[in-house]
Amino acid sequence: MHSLRKLIGLAILYAIIIVGIFLIQFRSDSLIRKNFHGIKVTLAQTENNVNSASLKNSFQISYNGITFSADDGAPVTFSENGTERPVKLISYEEKEVSFILEFENEVKLIFAVENEGQENAALTISAEMPESAQSVSLNFSPNTGYSMVDLKARSAIFADKTQEFSLNASALLDTVITLQSGEPFARYEHFVEKNEFSLDTIAVHELATQSAYRESLAKLTNSIIREFLDLSQHNASFATTVSEQTVISFLAAMTDAGRHNEAINAIPRNFTEGTRRTYLSAPFLGGMAATLPTLTMQIENFNTLIAQAVRDRTLGIFTMENIAPYMYTQGNRGNIATLVRMPASMSNFEPTVLQAAGIIRAHAYFREQNSSMAQPLEPVLDLCAQKIIEALSIEAEKIVLTENETPLSTIEIMTVADALIAYGTEKGLSREQSFGYFIANSHMNDESDLRILAEMYPILIHTNRFYPHFELLRTLETGNVWAYTVSPEIGYRRDENFTISLDVEFPVGLSHYAFIAGITPFRRIQIYNMDFRTDARFETYNSSGYIYRSNSQMLLLKSRHREQHEIVRLFYRNVVEATRAETTQNTGQPAASES
Helix, strand or coil: CHHHHHHHHHHHHHHHHHHHHHHHHHCEEEEEEEEECCEEEEEEEEEEECCEEEEEEEEEEEECCEEEEECCCCCEEEEECCEEEEECEEEEEECCCEEEEEECCCCEEEEEEECCCCCCCEEEEEEECCCCEEEEEEEEEECCCCEEEEECCCEEEEECCCCEEEEECCEEECCEEEEECCECEEEEEECCCCCCCCHHHHHHCHHHCHHHHHHHHHHHHHHHHHHHHHHHHHCCCHHHHCCHHHHHHHHHHHHHCCCHHHHHHHCCHHHHCCCCCCCCCHHHHCCHHHHHHHHHHHHHHHHHHHHHHHHHCCCHHHHCCCHHHHHHHHCCCHHHHHHHHHHHHCCCCCCCHHHHHHHHHHHHHHHHCCCCCCHHHHHHHHHHHHHHHHCEEECCCCEEEEECCEECCHHHHHHHHHHHHHHHHHHCCHHHHHHHHHHHHHHHHHCCCHHHHHHHHHHHCCCCCCCCEEEEEECCCCCCEEEEECCCCEEEEECCCCCEEEEEECCCCCEEEEEEECCCCCCEEEECCEEECCCCCHHHCCCCEEEEECCCCEEEEEEECCCCEEEEEEECCCCCCCCCCCECCCCCCCCCCEC
Protein backbone atom coordinates (compact mmCIF):
# COMPACT_ATOMS: atom_id res chain seq x y z
CA MET A 1 0.00 0.00 0.00
CA HIS A 2 2.87 2.37 0.87
CA SER A 3 4.52 1.67 -2.51
CA LEU A 4 1.24 2.34 -4.28
CA ARG A 5 0.88 5.75 -2.61
CA LYS A 6 4.45 6.57 -3.55
CA LEU A 7 3.82 5.64 -7.18
CA ILE A 8 0.67 7.78 -7.30
CA GLY A 9 2.52 10.75 -5.76
CA LEU A 10 5.35 10.48 -8.25
CA ALA A 11 2.87 10.23 -11.10
CA ILE A 12 1.15 13.46 -9.99
CA LEU A 13 4.50 15.23 -9.60
CA TYR A 14 5.63 14.17 -13.07
CA ALA A 15 2.29 15.30 -14.50
CA ILE A 16 2.69 18.76 -12.94
CA ILE A 17 6.22 19.03 -14.30
CA ILE A 18 5.11 17.98 -17.77
CA VAL A 19 2.18 20.44 -17.75
CA GLY A 20 4.51 23.19 -16.51
CA ILE A 21 6.97 22.50 -19.31
CA PHE A 22 4.08 22.53 -21.76
CA LEU A 23 2.82 25.90 -20.47
CA ILE A 24 6.28 27.43 -20.53
CA GLN A 25 6.50 26.58 -24.21
CA PHE A 26 3.43 28.71 -24.83
CA ARG A 27 3.97 31.38 -22.17
CA SER A 28 7.16 33.36 -21.74
CA ASP A 29 8.19 36.84 -20.69
CA SER A 30 9.69 39.28 -23.13
CA LEU A 31 10.88 42.87 -23.05
CA ILE A 32 9.59 45.78 -25.08
CA ARG A 33 12.29 48.34 -25.77
CA LYS A 34 11.65 51.69 -27.43
CA ASN A 35 13.59 54.87 -28.05
CA PHE A 36 11.10 57.74 -27.99
CA HIS A 37 12.56 61.19 -28.73
CA GLY A 38 15.65 60.35 -26.67
CA ILE A 39 13.67 58.62 -23.91
CA LYS A 40 14.63 54.96 -23.47
CA VAL A 41 11.56 52.93 -22.57
CA THR A 42 11.66 49.37 -21.26
CA LEU A 43 8.44 47.46 -20.62
CA ALA A 44 7.78 43.78 -19.95
CA GLN A 45 5.05 41.55 -21.24
CA THR A 46 3.95 37.96 -20.81
CA GLU A 47 3.22 36.11 -24.05
CA ASN A 48 0.28 33.80 -23.45
CA ASN A 49 0.16 32.27 -26.94
CA VAL A 50 1.02 33.16 -30.49
CA ASN A 51 -1.47 36.01 -30.74
CA SER A 52 -1.85 37.12 -27.13
CA ALA A 53 0.34 39.03 -24.68
CA SER A 54 -0.34 40.93 -21.47
CA LEU A 55 1.62 43.86 -20.12
CA LYS A 56 3.42 43.26 -16.82
CA ASN A 57 3.43 45.78 -14.01
CA SER A 58 6.98 46.84 -14.75
CA PHE A 59 8.62 49.74 -16.58
CA GLN A 60 11.79 51.79 -16.81
CA ILE A 61 11.95 55.26 -18.35
CA SER A 62 15.54 56.48 -18.78
CA TYR A 63 16.81 59.85 -19.95
CA ASN A 64 20.22 61.51 -19.61
CA GLY A 65 21.36 59.83 -16.41
CA ILE A 66 18.06 59.22 -14.60
CA THR A 67 15.61 56.32 -14.59
CA PHE A 68 12.00 56.34 -13.42
CA SER A 69 10.73 52.85 -12.66
CA ALA A 70 8.17 50.62 -11.00
CA ASP A 71 7.40 46.92 -10.54
CA ASP A 72 5.32 44.74 -8.23
CA GLY A 73 7.83 45.21 -5.43
CA ALA A 74 7.92 49.01 -5.75
CA PRO A 75 4.78 50.03 -7.64
CA VAL A 76 3.43 53.40 -8.69
CA THR A 77 1.10 54.64 -5.95
CA PHE A 78 -1.50 57.34 -5.58
CA SER A 79 -2.62 58.98 -2.36
CA GLU A 80 -6.32 59.16 -1.59
CA ASN A 81 -7.66 60.44 1.74
CA GLY A 82 -4.21 60.04 3.27
CA THR A 83 -3.82 56.41 2.16
CA GLU A 84 -1.21 55.25 -0.37
CA ARG A 85 -2.71 52.85 -2.91
CA PRO A 86 -0.65 50.86 -5.46
CA VAL A 87 -1.80 50.90 -9.07
CA LYS A 88 -0.87 48.46 -11.82
CA LEU A 89 0.27 49.36 -15.31
CA ILE A 90 -2.40 48.37 -17.83
CA SER A 91 -1.37 49.99 -21.14
CA TYR A 92 0.86 52.50 -22.87
CA GLU A 93 0.39 54.95 -25.72
CA GLU A 94 2.80 56.74 -28.01
CA LYS A 95 1.68 60.16 -29.19
CA GLU A 96 3.50 62.62 -31.39
CA VAL A 97 5.32 64.36 -28.56
CA SER A 98 4.54 62.29 -25.45
CA PHE A 99 4.77 58.74 -24.13
CA ILE A 100 1.89 57.82 -21.83
CA LEU A 101 1.70 55.06 -19.23
CA GLU A 102 -1.83 54.26 -18.14
CA PHE A 103 -2.56 52.63 -14.78
CA GLU A 104 -5.57 51.46 -12.84
CA ASN A 105 -7.85 53.98 -11.09
CA GLU A 106 -7.56 56.58 -13.89
CA VAL A 107 -3.89 57.30 -13.15
CA LYS A 108 -1.60 58.30 -16.01
CA LEU A 109 2.06 59.31 -16.27
CA ILE A 110 3.04 61.39 -19.30
CA PHE A 111 6.68 61.75 -20.38
CA ALA A 112 7.76 64.25 -23.04
CA VAL A 113 10.93 65.98 -24.23
CA GLU A 114 10.94 69.74 -24.78
CA ASN A 115 13.40 71.33 -27.23
CA GLU A 116 14.70 67.95 -28.38
CA GLY A 117 18.26 68.05 -29.72
CA GLN A 118 19.00 71.47 -28.24
CA GLU A 119 21.15 72.50 -25.29
CA ASN A 120 18.09 73.39 -23.25
CA ALA A 121 16.33 70.07 -23.91
CA ALA A 122 14.30 68.91 -20.91
CA LEU A 123 12.30 65.86 -19.87
CA THR A 124 8.88 66.73 -18.46
CA ILE A 125 6.85 64.34 -16.36
CA SER A 126 3.20 65.00 -15.59
CA ALA A 127 0.51 63.01 -13.83
CA GLU A 128 -3.21 62.68 -14.31
CA MET A 129 -5.23 61.35 -11.40
CA PRO A 130 -8.83 61.15 -10.18
CA GLU A 131 -10.27 64.21 -8.45
CA SER A 132 -10.22 62.38 -5.11
CA ALA A 133 -6.44 61.79 -5.30
CA GLN A 134 -3.88 64.08 -3.71
CA SER A 135 -0.72 62.80 -5.41
CA VAL A 136 1.00 60.14 -7.53
CA SER A 137 4.42 58.71 -6.59
CA LEU A 138 7.03 56.58 -8.36
CA ASN A 139 10.68 55.66 -7.96
CA PHE A 140 13.72 57.29 -9.53
CA SER A 141 17.43 56.52 -9.48
CA PRO A 142 20.66 57.62 -11.20
CA ASN A 143 21.87 55.56 -14.14
CA THR A 144 25.21 53.77 -14.18
CA GLY A 145 28.00 56.35 -14.26
CA TYR A 146 25.81 59.01 -12.64
CA SER A 147 25.31 59.89 -8.99
CA MET A 148 22.85 62.04 -7.09
CA VAL A 149 25.09 64.74 -5.63
CA ASP A 150 22.39 66.87 -3.99
CA LEU A 151 18.85 66.18 -2.79
CA LYS A 152 16.39 68.73 -1.40
CA ALA A 153 12.67 68.64 -0.72
CA ARG A 154 11.82 69.81 -4.24
CA SER A 155 15.01 69.41 -6.27
CA ALA A 156 17.92 67.04 -6.89
CA ILE A 157 21.17 67.25 -8.86
CA PHE A 158 22.51 64.31 -10.91
CA ALA A 159 26.06 64.33 -12.26
CA ASP A 160 28.63 62.30 -14.14
CA LYS A 161 32.20 63.36 -14.84
CA THR A 162 31.27 66.04 -17.39
CA GLN A 163 27.74 67.32 -16.86
CA GLU A 164 24.99 67.93 -14.33
CA PHE A 165 21.21 67.68 -14.51
CA SER A 166 18.52 69.00 -12.16
CA LEU A 167 15.24 67.32 -11.22
CA ASN A 168 12.48 69.61 -9.90
CA ALA A 169 9.13 68.34 -8.63
CA SER A 170 6.38 68.87 -6.06
CA ALA A 171 8.20 66.64 -3.58
CA LEU A 172 11.31 64.42 -3.51
CA LEU A 173 12.16 62.01 -0.70
CA ASP A 174 15.06 59.54 -0.92
CA THR A 175 14.34 57.74 -4.21
CA VAL A 176 10.65 58.64 -4.54
CA ILE A 177 9.26 61.49 -6.62
CA THR A 178 5.75 62.73 -5.80
CA LEU A 179 3.56 64.68 -8.21
CA GLN A 180 0.88 66.49 -6.21
CA SER A 181 -2.59 67.26 -7.58
CA GLY A 182 -1.99 71.00 -7.29
CA GLU A 183 1.36 70.75 -9.10
CA PRO A 184 1.33 67.47 -11.06
CA PHE A 185 4.49 68.33 -13.02
CA ALA A 186 8.22 67.59 -12.80
CA ARG A 187 11.13 68.70 -14.95
CA TYR A 188 14.59 67.17 -15.58
CA GLU A 189 17.09 69.31 -17.48
CA HIS A 190 20.70 70.47 -17.75
CA PHE A 191 21.78 72.19 -14.58
CA VAL A 192 23.74 75.40 -14.89
CA GLU A 193 24.78 76.81 -11.55
CA LYS A 194 23.94 80.49 -11.37
CA ASN A 195 25.21 82.92 -8.86
CA GLU A 196 22.51 85.43 -9.77
CA PHE A 197 18.78 85.15 -9.43
CA SER A 198 17.23 84.71 -12.89
CA LEU A 199 14.09 83.64 -14.70
CA ASP A 200 15.68 80.22 -15.25
CA THR A 201 15.87 79.61 -11.49
CA ILE A 202 12.34 80.76 -10.63
CA ALA A 203 10.79 77.28 -10.77
CA VAL A 204 12.74 76.05 -7.73
CA HIS A 205 12.12 79.17 -5.64
CA GLU A 206 9.84 78.70 -2.65
CA LEU A 207 7.65 81.60 -3.79
CA ALA A 208 7.01 79.92 -7.15
CA THR A 209 4.73 77.22 -5.74
CA GLN A 210 1.00 76.78 -5.48
CA SER A 211 1.27 76.09 -1.75
CA ALA A 212 3.02 79.43 -1.19
CA TYR A 213 0.37 81.11 -3.36
CA ARG A 214 -2.44 79.69 -1.24
CA GLU A 215 -0.71 80.96 1.88
CA SER A 216 -0.35 84.40 0.30
CA LEU A 217 -4.05 84.52 -0.61
CA ALA A 218 -4.99 83.62 2.95
CA LYS A 219 -2.61 86.31 4.22
CA LEU A 220 -4.14 88.82 1.77
CA THR A 221 -7.63 88.11 3.08
CA ASN A 222 -6.58 88.29 6.72
CA SER A 223 -4.65 91.52 6.12
CA ILE A 224 -7.68 93.21 4.56
CA ILE A 225 -9.89 92.23 7.49
CA ARG A 226 -7.34 93.17 10.14
CA GLU A 227 -6.34 96.51 8.59
CA PHE A 228 -9.93 97.58 7.87
CA LEU A 229 -11.10 96.88 11.41
CA ASP A 230 -8.07 98.61 12.89
CA LEU A 231 -8.38 101.74 10.74
CA SER A 232 -12.15 101.99 11.17
CA GLN A 233 -11.70 102.01 14.95
CA HIS A 234 -8.56 104.11 15.35
CA ASN A 235 -8.26 106.41 12.32
CA ALA A 236 -10.60 109.41 12.43
CA SER A 237 -10.19 110.22 8.73
CA PHE A 238 -10.87 106.66 7.57
CA ALA A 239 -14.63 107.22 7.22
CA THR A 240 -14.11 110.02 4.70
CA THR A 241 -11.21 108.47 2.78
CA VAL A 242 -12.05 104.77 2.51
CA SER A 243 -12.63 103.68 -1.09
CA GLU A 244 -15.64 101.74 -2.31
CA GLN A 245 -13.35 98.94 -3.52
CA THR A 246 -11.85 98.64 -0.03
CA VAL A 247 -15.33 98.37 1.48
CA ILE A 248 -16.42 95.73 -1.03
CA SER A 249 -13.34 93.53 -0.57
CA PHE A 250 -13.68 93.77 3.22
CA LEU A 251 -17.38 92.87 3.14
CA ALA A 252 -16.79 89.93 0.79
CA ALA A 253 -13.91 88.57 2.87
CA MET A 254 -15.85 88.90 6.13
CA THR A 255 -19.03 87.34 4.70
CA ASP A 256 -17.01 84.41 3.38
CA ALA A 257 -15.57 84.03 6.89
CA GLY A 258 -19.08 83.93 8.41
CA ARG A 259 -18.83 87.45 9.87
CA HIS A 260 -21.34 89.27 7.65
CA ASN A 261 -23.22 91.26 10.30
CA GLU A 262 -20.00 92.29 12.01
CA ALA A 263 -18.73 93.55 8.66
CA ILE A 264 -21.89 95.55 7.92
CA ASN A 265 -21.68 97.21 11.34
CA ALA A 266 -18.02 98.12 10.76
CA ILE A 267 -18.72 100.18 7.62
CA PRO A 268 -18.56 103.91 8.43
CA ARG A 269 -22.00 105.54 8.28
CA ASN A 270 -20.39 108.40 6.41
CA PHE A 271 -19.70 105.97 3.58
CA THR A 272 -22.95 103.99 3.73
CA GLU A 273 -25.14 107.09 3.64
CA GLY A 274 -22.81 109.21 1.51
CA THR A 275 -22.69 109.95 -2.19
CA ARG A 276 -19.49 108.07 -3.06
CA ARG A 277 -21.29 104.77 -3.55
CA THR A 278 -22.21 103.09 -6.85
CA TYR A 279 -24.01 99.89 -7.84
CA LEU A 280 -20.80 98.00 -6.96
CA SER A 281 -21.49 98.06 -3.20
CA ALA A 282 -25.30 97.99 -3.40
CA PRO A 283 -25.60 94.16 -3.15
CA PHE A 284 -24.14 94.43 0.37
CA LEU A 285 -25.31 97.85 1.54
CA GLY A 286 -28.53 98.53 -0.36
CA GLY A 287 -29.38 101.93 -1.79
CA MET A 288 -30.45 100.20 -4.98
CA ALA A 289 -32.77 102.89 -6.32
CA ALA A 290 -30.12 105.56 -5.76
CA THR A 291 -27.31 103.55 -7.37
CA LEU A 292 -29.30 102.03 -10.25
CA PRO A 293 -28.34 104.95 -12.56
CA THR A 294 -24.66 104.04 -12.09
CA LEU A 295 -25.40 100.46 -13.18
CA THR A 296 -27.38 101.71 -16.16
CA MET A 297 -24.49 103.99 -17.09
CA GLN A 298 -22.00 101.11 -16.76
CA ILE A 299 -24.09 98.89 -19.03
CA GLU A 300 -24.33 101.64 -21.65
CA ASN A 301 -20.58 102.19 -21.36
CA PHE A 302 -19.84 98.48 -21.81
CA ASN A 303 -22.08 98.30 -24.89
CA THR A 304 -20.60 101.45 -26.42
CA LEU A 305 -17.00 100.33 -25.90
CA ILE A 306 -17.71 96.84 -27.24
CA ALA A 307 -19.23 98.37 -30.38
CA GLN A 308 -16.24 100.72 -30.77
CA ALA A 309 -13.77 97.86 -30.32
CA VAL A 310 -15.50 95.87 -33.06
CA ARG A 311 -15.68 98.90 -35.36
CA ASP A 312 -12.06 99.95 -34.84
CA ARG A 313 -10.68 96.39 -34.35
CA THR A 314 -8.90 97.35 -31.13
CA LEU A 315 -8.15 95.16 -28.11
CA GLY A 316 -8.26 97.65 -25.24
CA ILE A 317 -11.73 96.45 -24.23
CA PHE A 318 -10.17 93.26 -22.81
CA THR A 319 -8.41 95.28 -20.09
CA MET A 320 -11.70 96.52 -18.59
CA GLU A 321 -12.72 95.24 -15.19
CA ASN A 322 -15.72 92.86 -15.30
CA ILE A 323 -15.88 92.89 -19.10
CA ALA A 324 -15.82 89.10 -19.49
CA PRO A 325 -18.59 88.43 -16.92
CA TYR A 326 -20.73 91.15 -18.50
CA MET A 327 -20.16 89.72 -22.00
CA TYR A 328 -21.17 86.29 -20.72
CA THR A 329 -24.46 87.62 -19.35
CA GLN A 330 -25.31 89.13 -22.74
CA GLY A 331 -24.58 85.98 -24.75
CA ASN A 332 -22.47 84.98 -27.74
CA ARG A 333 -24.27 87.07 -30.34
CA GLY A 334 -24.09 90.41 -32.12
CA ASN A 335 -21.09 92.59 -31.33
CA ILE A 336 -19.96 90.26 -28.54
CA ALA A 337 -19.73 87.28 -30.90
CA THR A 338 -17.75 89.44 -33.31
CA LEU A 339 -15.48 90.67 -30.52
CA VAL A 340 -14.42 87.23 -29.28
CA ARG A 341 -13.61 86.15 -32.85
CA MET A 342 -11.69 89.32 -33.63
CA PRO A 343 -8.25 88.61 -32.04
CA ALA A 344 -7.73 85.38 -33.99
CA SER A 345 -8.85 87.07 -37.22
CA MET A 346 -6.23 89.82 -37.01
CA SER A 347 -3.45 89.44 -39.58
CA ASN A 348 -1.16 91.49 -37.35
CA PHE A 349 -2.07 90.43 -33.82
CA GLU A 350 0.11 92.55 -31.52
CA PRO A 351 -1.52 93.03 -28.12
CA THR A 352 0.00 95.04 -25.32
CA VAL A 353 1.01 93.15 -22.18
CA LEU A 354 -2.21 94.13 -20.42
CA GLN A 355 -4.35 93.31 -23.46
CA ALA A 356 -2.68 89.91 -23.67
CA ALA A 357 -3.37 89.32 -19.97
CA GLY A 358 -6.97 90.45 -20.42
CA ILE A 359 -7.56 88.01 -23.29
CA ILE A 360 -6.12 85.10 -21.30
CA ARG A 361 -8.24 85.99 -18.26
CA ALA A 362 -11.38 86.40 -20.40
CA HIS A 363 -10.77 82.99 -21.95
CA ALA A 364 -10.27 81.46 -18.49
CA TYR A 365 -13.58 82.96 -17.31
CA PHE A 366 -15.50 81.79 -20.38
CA ARG A 367 -13.96 78.33 -20.09
CA GLU A 368 -14.97 78.08 -16.43
CA GLN A 369 -18.55 78.92 -17.44
CA ASN A 370 -18.45 76.33 -20.27
CA SER A 371 -19.25 79.18 -22.63
CA SER A 372 -18.89 78.96 -26.41
CA MET A 373 -17.07 82.30 -26.21
CA ALA A 374 -13.89 80.54 -25.00
CA GLN A 375 -13.11 78.63 -28.20
CA PRO A 376 -12.62 81.63 -30.55
CA LEU A 377 -9.92 83.02 -28.23
CA GLU A 378 -7.89 79.79 -28.02
CA PRO A 379 -5.78 80.35 -31.18
CA VAL A 380 -4.14 83.48 -29.69
CA LEU A 381 -3.47 82.26 -26.14
CA ASP A 382 0.10 81.14 -26.84
CA LEU A 383 0.89 84.47 -28.51
CA CYS A 384 -0.55 86.32 -25.52
CA ALA A 385 1.57 84.30 -23.09
CA GLN A 386 4.66 84.87 -25.23
CA LYS A 387 4.01 88.63 -25.19
CA ILE A 388 3.83 88.61 -21.39
CA ILE A 389 6.96 86.52 -20.90
CA GLU A 390 8.93 88.78 -23.23
CA ALA A 391 8.06 91.67 -20.89
CA LEU A 392 9.47 89.92 -17.80
CA SER A 393 12.83 90.87 -16.35
CA ILE A 394 14.70 90.52 -13.07
CA GLU A 395 15.48 93.41 -10.77
CA ALA A 396 16.66 93.01 -7.16
CA GLU A 397 15.48 89.38 -7.03
CA LYS A 398 11.98 90.33 -8.15
CA ILE A 399 10.25 89.90 -11.49
CA VAL A 400 9.31 93.25 -12.98
CA LEU A 401 7.12 93.92 -16.00
CA THR A 402 7.48 96.79 -18.40
CA GLU A 403 5.57 98.03 -21.43
CA ASN A 404 7.62 100.22 -23.78
CA GLU A 405 10.19 100.66 -20.99
CA THR A 406 7.47 101.86 -18.60
CA PRO A 407 7.02 99.74 -15.45
CA LEU A 408 3.53 98.38 -14.82
CA SER A 409 1.72 99.32 -11.62
CA THR A 410 1.29 96.81 -8.81
CA ILE A 411 -2.34 96.15 -9.75
CA GLU A 412 -1.45 95.70 -13.42
CA ILE A 413 1.31 93.28 -12.40
CA MET A 414 -1.17 91.23 -10.36
CA THR A 415 -3.48 91.06 -13.38
CA VAL A 416 -0.60 89.66 -15.44
CA ALA A 417 0.30 87.19 -12.67
CA ASP A 418 -3.28 85.92 -12.60
CA ALA A 419 -3.20 85.49 -16.38
CA LEU A 420 0.05 83.48 -16.25
CA ILE A 421 -1.37 81.20 -13.56
CA ALA A 422 -4.55 80.65 -15.58
CA TYR A 423 -2.60 79.98 -18.78
CA GLY A 424 -0.08 77.65 -17.13
CA THR A 425 -2.82 75.74 -15.34
CA GLU A 426 -4.89 75.17 -18.48
CA LYS A 427 -1.92 74.24 -20.66
CA GLY A 428 -0.11 72.18 -18.01
CA LEU A 429 2.98 74.41 -18.23
CA SER A 430 4.73 74.52 -14.86
CA ARG A 431 7.15 77.26 -15.99
CA GLU A 432 4.40 79.78 -16.72
CA GLN A 433 2.58 78.78 -13.54
CA SER A 434 5.73 79.31 -11.48
CA PHE A 435 6.21 82.78 -13.02
CA GLY A 436 2.65 83.71 -12.06
CA TYR A 437 2.95 82.32 -8.54
CA PHE A 438 6.27 84.04 -7.95
CA ILE A 439 5.07 87.43 -9.24
CA ALA A 440 1.88 87.32 -7.18
CA ASN A 441 3.54 86.01 -4.01
CA SER A 442 6.44 88.45 -4.04
CA HIS A 443 4.22 91.49 -4.55
CA MET A 444 1.56 90.40 -2.05
CA ASN A 445 4.22 89.80 0.59
CA ASP A 446 5.71 93.26 0.02
CA GLU A 447 2.42 95.18 0.08
CA SER A 448 0.82 96.58 3.23
CA ASP A 449 -1.39 99.41 1.90
CA LEU A 450 -5.04 98.48 2.52
CA ARG A 451 -6.30 100.22 -0.61
CA ILE A 452 -3.93 98.26 -2.86
CA LEU A 453 -4.59 94.98 -1.04
CA ALA A 454 -8.32 95.52 -1.57
CA GLU A 455 -7.78 96.12 -5.29
CA MET A 456 -5.74 92.90 -5.50
CA TYR A 457 -8.56 90.89 -3.91
CA PRO A 458 -10.98 90.53 -6.86
CA ILE A 459 -8.10 89.99 -9.29
CA LEU A 460 -6.68 87.00 -7.42
CA ILE A 461 -9.53 85.55 -5.34
CA HIS A 462 -11.80 83.49 -7.59
CA THR A 463 -13.40 81.21 -5.00
CA ASN A 464 -15.35 83.72 -2.88
CA ARG A 465 -18.85 83.64 -4.36
CA PHE A 466 -20.00 86.34 -1.94
CA TYR A 467 -18.01 88.90 -3.91
CA PRO A 468 -20.37 91.09 -6.01
CA HIS A 469 -20.59 89.60 -9.47
CA PHE A 470 -22.57 89.40 -12.70
CA GLU A 471 -24.46 86.12 -12.99
CA LEU A 472 -26.34 84.76 -16.01
CA LEU A 473 -29.69 83.31 -14.97
CA ARG A 474 -31.28 82.34 -18.28
CA THR A 475 -30.48 82.71 -21.98
CA LEU A 476 -33.47 83.89 -24.01
CA GLU A 477 -33.86 84.91 -27.64
CA THR A 478 -35.39 88.23 -26.63
CA GLY A 479 -32.63 89.11 -24.16
CA ASN A 480 -30.97 87.29 -21.30
CA VAL A 481 -31.97 87.36 -17.66
CA TRP A 482 -29.02 88.18 -15.41
CA ALA A 483 -28.21 89.54 -11.99
CA TYR A 484 -25.64 91.66 -10.22
CA THR A 485 -25.52 90.04 -6.82
CA VAL A 486 -23.60 88.65 -3.85
CA SER A 487 -25.72 85.50 -3.75
CA PRO A 488 -23.57 82.40 -4.38
CA GLU A 489 -26.27 81.18 -6.75
CA ILE A 490 -29.62 82.29 -8.11
CA GLY A 491 -31.59 79.54 -9.81
CA TYR A 492 -34.12 80.37 -12.53
CA ARG A 493 -37.11 78.25 -13.56
CA ARG A 494 -40.19 79.02 -15.65
CA ASP A 495 -43.18 76.67 -15.58
CA GLU A 496 -46.00 75.98 -18.02
CA ASN A 497 -47.93 79.00 -16.72
CA PHE A 498 -44.92 81.24 -17.41
CA THR A 499 -44.45 81.68 -13.66
CA ILE A 500 -40.80 82.45 -12.95
CA SER A 501 -39.26 81.04 -9.77
CA LEU A 502 -35.99 82.54 -8.56
CA ASP A 503 -34.13 80.34 -6.05
CA VAL A 504 -31.92 82.82 -4.17
CA GLU A 505 -29.15 81.48 -1.92
CA PHE A 506 -27.65 83.28 1.10
CA PRO A 507 -26.95 82.43 4.77
CA VAL A 508 -30.01 82.19 7.01
CA GLY A 509 -30.86 85.37 8.92
CA LEU A 510 -28.86 87.67 6.66
CA SER A 511 -29.97 90.25 4.08
CA HIS A 512 -28.58 91.16 0.69
CA TYR A 513 -29.71 93.00 -2.44
CA ALA A 514 -29.78 92.02 -6.10
CA PHE A 515 -30.28 93.85 -9.40
CA ILE A 516 -32.08 91.36 -11.67
CA ALA A 517 -32.24 92.44 -15.31
CA GLY A 518 -34.38 91.13 -18.15
CA ILE A 519 -37.53 90.72 -16.05
CA THR A 520 -40.58 91.60 -18.12
CA PRO A 521 -43.60 93.21 -16.35
CA PHE A 522 -45.45 90.69 -14.18
CA ARG A 523 -48.89 90.57 -12.55
CA ARG A 524 -47.80 89.80 -8.99
CA ILE A 525 -44.86 88.61 -6.93
CA GLN A 526 -44.53 86.23 -4.00
CA ILE A 527 -41.77 86.06 -1.39
CA TYR A 528 -42.03 83.67 1.59
CA ASN A 529 -45.11 82.31 -0.28
CA MET A 530 -46.81 85.66 0.38
CA ASP A 531 -47.87 88.30 -2.11
CA PHE A 532 -45.83 91.50 -1.91
CA ARG A 533 -46.48 94.91 -3.39
CA THR A 534 -43.88 97.37 -4.56
CA ASP A 535 -42.82 99.86 -1.90
CA ALA A 536 -40.26 102.64 -2.29
CA ARG A 537 -39.25 102.11 1.36
CA PHE A 538 -38.68 98.36 0.92
CA GLU A 539 -35.05 98.51 2.04
CA THR A 540 -35.92 99.98 5.43
CA TYR A 541 -38.07 97.03 6.54
CA ASN A 542 -36.72 94.03 8.44
CA SER A 543 -38.02 91.82 5.65
CA SER A 544 -37.66 91.07 1.98
CA GLY A 545 -39.11 93.47 -0.56
CA TYR A 546 -38.76 94.94 -4.03
CA ILE A 547 -39.38 97.68 -6.51
CA TYR A 548 -39.64 97.19 -10.26
CA ARG A 549 -38.41 99.52 -13.03
CA SER A 550 -40.48 98.71 -16.09
CA ASN A 551 -38.58 101.03 -18.44
CA SER A 552 -35.35 99.05 -17.89
CA GLN A 553 -37.03 95.73 -17.01
CA MET A 554 -35.03 95.67 -13.79
CA LEU A 555 -36.17 94.04 -10.55
CA LEU A 556 -34.55 95.56 -7.46
CA LEU A 557 -34.80 92.85 -4.83
CA LYS A 558 -34.02 92.83 -1.13
CA SER A 559 -33.79 89.28 0.19
CA ARG A 560 -33.81 88.64 3.93
CA HIS A 561 -33.35 84.93 4.41
CA ARG A 562 -35.55 82.86 6.66
CA GLU A 563 -34.05 79.87 4.84
CA GLN A 564 -30.79 79.42 2.96
CA HIS A 565 -32.78 79.18 -0.29
CA GLU A 566 -35.59 81.71 -0.60
CA ILE A 567 -38.00 81.33 -3.52
CA VAL A 568 -39.25 84.47 -5.28
CA ARG A 569 -42.12 83.82 -7.70
CA LEU A 570 -43.21 86.15 -10.49
CA PHE A 571 -46.69 85.46 -11.87
CA TYR A 572 -47.70 86.37 -15.42
CA ARG A 573 -51.14 84.74 -15.42
CA ASN A 574 -53.99 84.43 -12.92
CA VAL A 575 -52.96 81.12 -11.41
CA VAL A 576 -55.24 79.41 -8.88
CA GLU A 577 -53.07 78.29 -5.95
CA ALA A 578 -53.61 74.85 -4.42
CA THR A 579 -53.76 76.48 -0.99
CA ARG A 580 -54.55 80.07 -0.22
CA ALA A 581 -51.32 81.98 0.37
CA GLU A 582 -50.95 84.42 3.19
CA THR A 583 -50.65 87.98 2.01
CA THR A 584 -48.96 91.11 3.22
CA GLN A 585 -51.49 93.51 1.78
CA ASN A 586 -53.94 93.75 -1.14
CA THR A 587 -53.53 90.07 -2.03
CA GLY A 588 -54.04 89.27 -5.69
CA GLN A 589 -53.68 92.81 -6.97
CA PRO A 590 -51.41 93.27 -9.96
CA ALA A 591 -47.90 94.21 -8.94
CA ALA A 592 -47.23 97.88 -9.42
CA SER A 593 -44.17 99.18 -11.18
CA GLU A 594 -42.28 102.43 -11.11
CA SER A 595 -41.01 103.84 -14.35
